[in-house]
Amino acid sequence: MARPMQMYTYIHDAILRDTAHFEDLAKDLNRDDADEVAAFGAAIDGFHEKVKVHEHTEEAVLFPKLNERISFVSETYLFDHEDFEPNVFDALDGAVTALRNADGSARKDAALRVYREAVSLNEHMRLHISKENELLIPHLETEFDVGEQAEVAGAMAGQVEPPMMAQLVGWLYDGQTAADREGMIRFLMMILPEEPFGKMTGMLAAKGEDAWTEMQRRIPELNGG
Ligand SMILES: [Fe+2]
Numbered sequence: 001m002a003r004p005m006q007m008y009t010y011i012h013d014a015i016l017r018d019t020a021h022f023e024d025l026a027k028d029l030n031r032d033d034a035d036e037v038a039a040f041g042a043a044i045d046g047f048h049e050k051v052k053v054h055e056h057t058e059e060a061v062l063f064p065k066l067n068e069r070i071s072f073v074s075e076t077y078l079f080d081h082e083d084f085e086p087n088v089f090d091a092l093d094g095a096v097t098a099l100r101n102a103d104g105s106a107r108k109d110a111a112l113r114v115y116r117e118a119v120s121l122n123e124h125m126r127l128h129i130s131k132e133n134e135l136l137i138p139h140l141e142t143e144f145d146v147g148e149q150a151e152v153a154g155a156m157a158g159q160v161e162p163p164m165m166a167q168l169v170g171w172l173y174d175g176q177t178a179a180d181r182e183g184m185i186r187f188l189m190m191i192l193p194e195e196p197f198g199k200m201t202g203m204l205a206a207k208g209e210d211a212w213t214e215m216q217r218r219i220p221e222l223n224g225g
């Protein structure tokens with residue numbers, strides 16, 4: 001594998017796809033439709049859970065590894081993670097709760113507040129993730145050889161429980177190009193034992209025949225045998 005940390009950037013891509021989508025959803029949210037508002041809140045909760053898992057892998061593996069060679073880099077990223085909880089996620093959760101409880105004319109202001117917080121989520125993530133992609137990862141790729149980078153990528157994946165890993169992989173796959181799907185599956189093939197890898201690919205194959213045929217064309221090892 002040319003770039004072991006590619007898998008890490010696939011997760012970043014999915015986070016940014018979702019935050020941009022949430023901003024669009026919040027802009028057009030029908031504030032008078034309780035089901036639509038509830039579904040928006042639930043989608044944010046599911047997303048927040050995935051972001052926390054991702055941040056945990058960074059805090060448990062990536063940041064300590066970088067600290068071995070470069071001091072006072074990782075701390076600034078951890079600072080962002082801790083700032084997101086009260087100032088981004090709690091603020092958005094609070095706005096959604098306020099909208100769900102608002103009556104009549106109060107609903108217009110409440111919906112505007114949800115939109116504002118969704119814009120804030122998108123912008124905070126854009127900046128944090130751009131810095132991880134463009135500043136942090138190049139440091140890792142300069143300081144550590146490819147074997148060490150593969151160890152870091154594998155150890156980060158090892159922090160994720162199998163049911164959550166399946167959720168994350170399905171989430172990434174849904175929004176990916178064929179080339180990125182191929183890159184992700186090749187990474188999973190490298191880090192997972194045969195049985196869990198088989199379960200994972202079974203789950204992905206069930207998502208759509210055409211997409212899976214394309215994966216089998218790109219990755220001959222998926223054709224069984
Ligand atoms: Fe981060």
Ligand SMILES: [Fe+2]
Pocket residue numbers: 012054058129132
């Ligand atoms: Fe990240």
